[in-house]
Amino acid sequence: MAPLKNRRFLLVKRPEGTPSPSDFSLVEQPVPAAPEGGMVVRNHFISLDPAQRGWMDDAPSYMPPITLGDPVRATTVGVVHESRNPDFKAGDWVLGLNAMEDYSIVLPGGFTSAIDVTLVDSPSRYLSAVGAVGLTAYFGLLEVGKPQAGETLLVTGAAGAVGAMVGQIGKIKGARVIGIAGGADKCRRLIEDYGFDFAIDYKGKSEAELSALIAQAAPQGVDIVFENVGGVVMEAVTMNLAQRARVVLCGLISEYNATERVGLRNLWQVIVKQATIHGFLIAGYVDRFAEGGAQVAQWIGSGQLRADEDIQNGLENSYDAFMRLFSGANTGKLVLKIA
Amino acid sequence: MAPLKNRRFLLVKRPEGTPSPSDFSLVEQPVPAAPEGGMVVRNHFISLDPAQRGWMDDAPSYMPPITLGDPVRATTVGVVHESRNPDFKAGDWVLGLNAMEDYSIVLPGGFTSAIDVTLVDSPSRYLSAVGAVGLTAYFGLLEVGKPQAGETLLVTGAAGAVGAMVGQIGKIKGARVIGIAGGADKCRRLIEDYGFDFAIDYKGKSEAELSALIAQAAPQGVDIVFENVGGVVMEAVTMNLAQRARVVLCGLISEYNATERVGLRNLWQVIVKQATIHGFLIAGYVDRFAEGGAQVAQWIGSGQLRADEDIQNGLENSYDAFMRLFSGANTGKLVLKIA
Numbered sequence: 264m265a266p267l268k269n270r271r272f273l274l275v276k277r278p279e280g281t282p283s284p285s286d287f288s289l290v291e292q293p294v295p296a297a298p299e300g301g302m303v304v305r306n307h308f309i310s311l312d313p314a315q316r317g318w319m320d321d322a323p324s325y326m327p328p329i330t331l332g333d334p335v336r337a338t339t340v341g342v343v344h345e346s347r348n349p350d351f352k353a354g355d356w357v358l359g360l361n362a363m364e365d366y367s368i369v370l371p372g373g374f375t376s377a378i379d380v381t382l383v384d385s386p387s388r389y390l391s392a393v394g395a396v397g398l399t400a401y402f403g404l405l406e407v408g409k410p411q412a413g414e415t416l417l418v419t420g421a422a423g424a425v426g427a428m429v430g431q432i433g434k435i436k437g438a439r440v441i442g443i444a445g446g447a448d449k450c451r452r453l454i455e456d457y458g459f460d461f462a463i464d465y466k467g468k469s470e471a472e473l474s475a476l477i478a479q480a481a482p483q484g485v486d487i488v489f490e491n492v493g494g495v496v497m498e499a500v501t502m503n504l505a506q507r508a509r510v511v512l513c514g515l516i517s518e519y520n521a522t523e524r525v526g527l528r529n530l531w532q533v534i535v536k537q538a539t540i541h542g543f544l545i546a547g548y549v550d551r552f553a554e555g556g557a558q559v560a561q562w563i564g565s566g567q568l569r570a571d572e573d574i575q576n577g578l579e580n581s582y583d584a585f586m587r588l589f590s591g592a593n594t595g596k597l598v599l600k601i602a
Numbered sequence: 603m604a605p606l607k608n609r610r611f612l613l614v615k616r617p618e619g620t621p622s623p624s625d626f627s628l629v630e631q632p633v634p635a636a637p638e639g640g641m642v643v644r645n646h647f648i649s650l651d652p653a654q655r656g657w658m659d660d661a662p663s664y665m666p667p668i669t670l671g672d673p674v675r676a677t678t679v680g681v682v683h684e685s686r687n688p689d690f691k692a693g694d695w696v697l698g699l700n701a702m703e704d705y706s707i708v709l710p711g712g713f714t715s716a717i718d719v720t721l722v723d724s725p726s727r728y729l730s731a732v733g734a735v736g737l738t739a740y741f742g743l744l745e746v747g748k749p750q751a752g753e754t755l756l757v758t759g760a761a762g763a764v765g766a767m768v769g770q771i772g773k774i775k776g777a778r779v780i781g782i783a784g785g786a787d788k789c790r791r792l793i794e795d796y797g798f799d800f801a802i803d804y805k806g807k808s809e810a811e812l813s814a815l816i817a818q819a820a821p822q823g824v825d826i827v828f829e830n831v832g833g834v835v836m837e838a839v840t841m842n843l844a845q846r847a848r849v850v851l852c853g854l855i856s857e858y859n860a861t862e863r864v865g866l867r868n869l870w871q872v873i874v875k876q877a878t879i880h881g882f883l884i885a886g887y888v889d890r891f892a893e894g895g896a897q898v899a900q901w902i903g904s905g906q907l908r909a910d911e912d913i914q915n916g917l918e919n920s921y922d923a924f925m926r927l928f929s930g931a932n933t934g935k936l937v938l939k940i941a
């Protein structure tokens with residue numbers, strides 16, 4: 264039997280603006296051995312997330328930047344290949360913060376947990392609906408946004424994995440839900456597939472045009488914003504805040520690759536509306552993941568929540584798959600299946 | 603006796619960027635008569651505030667824009683000249699939202715309250731330390747920023763009326779206090795007059811240089827920001843937030859006259875630091891003004907709090923006096939004395 268190979272998708276250069284293929288290199292190395300007390304995991308599914316773009320920059324963040332020459336850090340679901348950790352044995356399914364590679368070394372004390380794949384239709388669900396996506400939507404909307412029945416919730420990046428779930432949870436809680444997304448097809452899906460009350464297509468519109476459309480959909484202003492996009496879309500929303508609006512700042516996908524960031528030039532609206540912007544990381548709710556996951560799973564089981572995945576295939580397609588995050592091509596949680 | 607004249611400082615054109623003298627017109631009109639149930643107030647002191655610049659724009663705010671041809675709206679302290687309101691009589695000292703003019707009509711139900719000028723060394727104090735300035739510092743810092751002993755507080759516009767008071771209240775509460783101000787003299791006053799622990803001069807410095815100086819003064823990051831300035835100064839501060847930092851967004855003086863606003867281009871730092879930005883208006887604390895005013899007055903009386911005023915003279919100097927807000931010339935609360 265030929266020895267197993269470990270293909271690894273390395274970061275070799277820090278991207279300036281939009282990542283280019285030459286910022287990365289796919290190499291083949293021997294499969295590593297498990298270190299004492301640790302293990303080696305065969306990755307099956309890799310979560311592709313906007314946060315990875317931030318880790319590629321050499322800038323202050325909640326995690327150190329990815330070291331040049333290392334594989335791109337990623338949350339993965341996989342199977343224990345070799346274990347010297349007494350808590351895991353070969354063949355166990357696990358979820359952890361690993362990297363875009365066939366095999367990852369997990370050091371003792373690394374962030375890895377066992378998952379029960381018999382509870383879900385695909386192990387990839389632990390990277391989407393019952394994983395970070397669902398938990399981000401659940402805690403971000405309910406613990407930070409705190410929607411009350413009858414309030415108006417606006418979601419940007421609404422057709423994305425998190426956004427679609429936020430809008431649906433908003434409906435479950437009795438809010439009026441407006442979604443902003445790019446393109447007629449995504450807007451149609453917001454209404455037909457996810458039950459949003461209003462959908463606004465931002466494509467080809469100036470900030471003023473977008474702001475006027477939001478004002479039509481929310482004549483009393485927007486009480487809660489779940490912000491995934493940033494830039495001009497966020498500015499248009501900010502012109503329509505209701506008094507004491509809560510902005511859950513979850514992501515800024517339009518800004519991550521920008522060499523000239525737009526920022527938030529109408530920040531003064533936050534003062535005059537006595538609004539609050541809350542920087543949100545799911546990491547702040549680790550101790551409540553079980554509670555959130557159970558509620559999301561129950562809503563999915565009862566048919567109240569629809570969660571789509573966009574599964575791409577093959578580690579050799581890492582770059583093209585990752586770039587779907589920024590092109591607006593992906594529908595549902597983006598996952599790369601590599602085994 | 604010659605009939606009394608009412609000089610009025612009118613807004614005749616909406617400023618584009620920095621206000622110019624031709625945006626205003628000083629006219630002389632007859633003193634109005636009190637309307638039924640209302641009164642006429644002889645203004646003595648006029649509060650000059652950055653918020654007035656916002657009211658000159660035709661843009662959504664917490665108050666309607668100033669109508670072109672009307673005098674510039676302002677908080678004033680004055681004496682009742684003629685009263686048809688049973689709650690006030692001629693000669694009473696009052697505080698109210700009036701305008702930059704010798705005599706203002708106060709309609710029934712207008713925002714006007716009697717003040718006791720025997721409690722203070724000058725009636726202008728009701729426009730500064732025991733008025734909006736002191737209350738903004740008090741409620742903004744204590745109710746929103748919530749400083750804990752040992753935390754690091756950073757104040758921008760620190761030598762301004764609000765900023766100097768925020769820093770001093772921060773010290774009373776046991777915080778380490780860093781002030782950012784423009785020029786060596788203001789920085790010297792922060793340390794010597796107001797007891798700040800660190801003073802940083804932003805003048806002539808790039809965002810990166812400013813950010814490095816803040817990092818030196820706050821190696822563990824800034825826990826509370828009291829933001830009066832915005833723009834590049836705010837961006838430099840934002841690069842130095844501690845985890846779960848609270849930003850009290852009180853003013854954006856650097857942005858009000860800008861035709862190209864800087865905004866906050868590193869908003870993603872708010873996410874990775876799980877920080878919160880709170881748009882703050884003193885109007886949200888009206889029902890607690892008495893409590894706040896009493897505490898501030900007590901601190902001033904006991905010598906724990908120093909509150910400076912920058913008194914300019916003469917309604918004919920309205921434009922030049924107002925512009926001191928933006929030139930960085932004023933030291934202490936800016937007030938125009940017109941009688």
